[in-house]
Amino acid sequence: MKTVVIVYMLLAVTFITQGTELHVKQGAKNQVVFVSDAPFGKFEGTTNNIDGYLYWENNILTANSSLYFEVDLNTLDTGIGLRNRHMRENYLQTDKYRFASFKGKITNVTAVSQGSFKVDVDGAMTIHGVTQSIKITGTLAKTDESSYNLKSDFTVKLSSYNIEIPSIMMVKLSEVIELHLNFNLQEVIKPEGKK
Amino acid sequence: MKTRSIIFLAVIILISLISNASAQITWKQHEVVDNLPLQLFHSPQSINLPTVETLQQGDFEFEISHRFLPPIKNGTKDFYGFDGPVNMRIALGYAVTNDLVVTLGRSNVEDNLELKGKYRALQLKETFLPLLVGVQIGIARNTQTFGQTANAGRTYQYFGQLIFNTMIYKTFGIGIVPSYLYNSNIYVNEVQNSFTLGMNFQYYVSKMVSVLAEFNPTVNGYVNRFDSAAFGVELETGGHFFKIILTNNAKLNSTQFLSGADKTIGGGEWRLGFNITRLLKF
Numbered sequence: 001m002k003t004v005v006i007v008y009m010l011l012a013v014t015f016i017t018q019g020t021e022l023h024v025k026q027g028a029k030n031q032v033v034f035v036s037d038a039p040f041g042k043f044e045g046t047t048n049n050i051d052g053y054l055y056w057e058n059n060i061l062t063a064n065s066s067l068y069f070e071v072d073l074n075t076l077d078t079g080i081g082l083r084n085r086h087m088r089e090n091y092l093q094t095d096k097y098r099f100a101s102f103k104g105k106i107t108n109v110t111a112v113s114q115g116s117f118k119v120d121v122d123g124a125m126t127i128h129g130v131t132q133s134i135k136i137t138g139t140l141a142k143t144d145e146s147s148y149n150l151k152s153d154f155t156v157k158l159s160s161y162n163i164e165i166p167s168i169m170m171v172k173l174s175e176v177i178e179l180h181l182n183f184n185l186q187e188v189i190k191p192e193g194k195k
Numbered sequence: 196m197k198t199r200s201i202i203f204l205a206v207i208i209l210i211s212l213i214s215n216a217s218a219q220i221t222w223k224q225h226e227v228v229d230n231l232p233l234q235l236f237h238s239p240q241s242i243n244l245p246t247v248e249t250l251q252q253g254d255f256e257f258e259i260s261h262r263f264l265p266p267i268k269n270g271t272k273d274f275y276g277f278d279g280p281v282n283m284r285i286a287l288g289y290a291v292t293n294d295l296v297v298t299l300g301r302s303n304v305e306d307n308l309e310l311k312g313k314y315r316a317l318q319l320k321e322t323f324l325p326l327l328v329g330v331q332i333g334i335a336r337n338t339q340t341f342g343q344t345a346n347a348g349r350t351y352q353y354f355g356q357l358i359f360n361t362m363i364y365k366t367f368g369i370g371i372v373p374s375y376l377y378n379s380n381i382y383v384n385e386v387q388n389s390f391t392l393g394m395n396f397q398y399y400v401s402k403m404v405s406v407l408a409e410f411n412p413t414v415n416g417y418v419n420r421f422d423s424a425a426f427g428v429e430l431e432t433g434g435h436f437f438k439i440i441l442t443n444n445a446k447l448n449s450t451q452f453l454s455g456a457d458k459t460i461g462g463g464e465w466r467l468g469f470n471i472t473r474l475l476k477f
Contacts, residue, residue, distance in 0.1 A: 021220060021221060021222070023222055051224070051225060052222065053220055053222035055220055066220065068222070070224070072230070074230055074231055075230065079476055080251065080254060080433075080434065080474055080476055081250055081251025081254055081290075081293075081474075082237075082250075082251075082254075082433060082434060082474055083433045083434060083474075084251070085234060085237075086402075086433040088231075090402045098227065166433075188221060188222075
């Protein structure tokens with residue numbers, strides 16, 4: 001009986017974890033930008049409509065970490081209304097695939113400076129209904145007691161997500177799209193269950 | 196002893212369950228709301244009739260349109276009309292808001308200068324067929340008239356249009372455009388008015404290509420000989436619309452087009468024309 005109690009106590013101790021959960025702090029300062037760099041010119045689309053969370057335990061970023069972010073593709077603005085509609089209806093098909101999302105976990109952390117970390121993330125990107133595993137690197141910086149800023153730059157290949165390469169006046173746009181993310185996260189204070 | 200152990204165990208399990216609950220992610224996806232305006236036709240205009248489509252606030256749209264006067268049946272003699280003469284229109288539209296476009300246009304026919312405003316008034320998304328309703332009003336002045344107009348004030352013309360658009364299977368657009376024109380003919384003594392019932396149809400074949408037709412019968416009032424009909428092909432590129440059409444009405448500015456055609460629909464005297472519009476952003 002005693003042994004059972006001890007085992008349970010040990011188990012309980014391991015279960016008493018301190019979880020840190022951050023949610024995307026909504027606001028105009030969040031920026032998701034895609035850049036298509038084609039031979040005849042460059043164009044970009046922007047939205048600040050990103051949402052999601054980042055979670056870790058016991059103040060260790062890699063401990064049981066998980067993260068999920070999604071971007072509402074209906075809100076992407078290239079600056080020209082007609083082009084936005086073309087992008088939504090002909091290429092991204094946002095009526096069927098409204099969100100681009102990324103789900104993953106932090107696999108490695110390197111401190112860059114006080115309160116700033118380079119984080120390696122391993123996960124699955126879903127765009128246009130197609131999911132691909134992808135490794136991304138970002139910078140997570142603590143901006144105050146409970147706020148963080150996350151920056152990440154990476155590229156995606158349109159053909160990997162079954163997105164037809166858009167052409168304007170018969171000239172194809174770039175197949176590789178650069179993505180630049182820069183957004184803010186706010187720690188969630190949980191009313192209970194947190195030690 | 197045994198009871199105490201069980202209670203102790205239960206407490207520990209409870210604690211472990213509570214603390215484990217902290218590993219539950221509390222984030223939830225926001226309720227997904229429809230955040231897009233209804234858009235049916237791709238181009239803000241059919242061939243001559245307007246659609247409810249507007250531009251994004253701050254966008255400009257430049258238009259240049261031609262109607263070649265010699266009918267295509269003259270063949271190589273007039274090079275299918277390209278030898279001219281030609282009616283032309285240039286126009287610049289500006290989106291004051293996402294729902295309001297103001298356009299200034301000029302045609303070489305009587306040097307007609309027109310100013311019109313189009314407002315996207317209503318959208319119904321959740322109905323059996325999607326419906327967009329718009330209204331367009333305009334004023335035009337014929338700045339170069341030939342011979343005498345009835346009086347100086349008669350060089351001005353006014354028009355108003357209601358625009359109803361719907362679309363079936365996202366590929367077949369239908370427009371109904373009842374239009375009223377005041378002072379349809381600037382040269383006659385009595386002020387003439389026209390009421391027409393415009394209709395336009397457009398089938399979107401692919402991302403880039405669609406075929407379109409329009410018909411503008413005069414229901415009541417003055418008509419310059421015949422009802423208007425036109426059909427053609429539209430190419431779109433995400434910034435340009437390029438329309439190549441055949442029509443029996445070679446007039447381009449709204450008040451001139453609405454007053455009717457000079458050739459019959461059945462007479463085989465179709466004229467070639469094109470509209471090119473280009474979105475501009477400064």
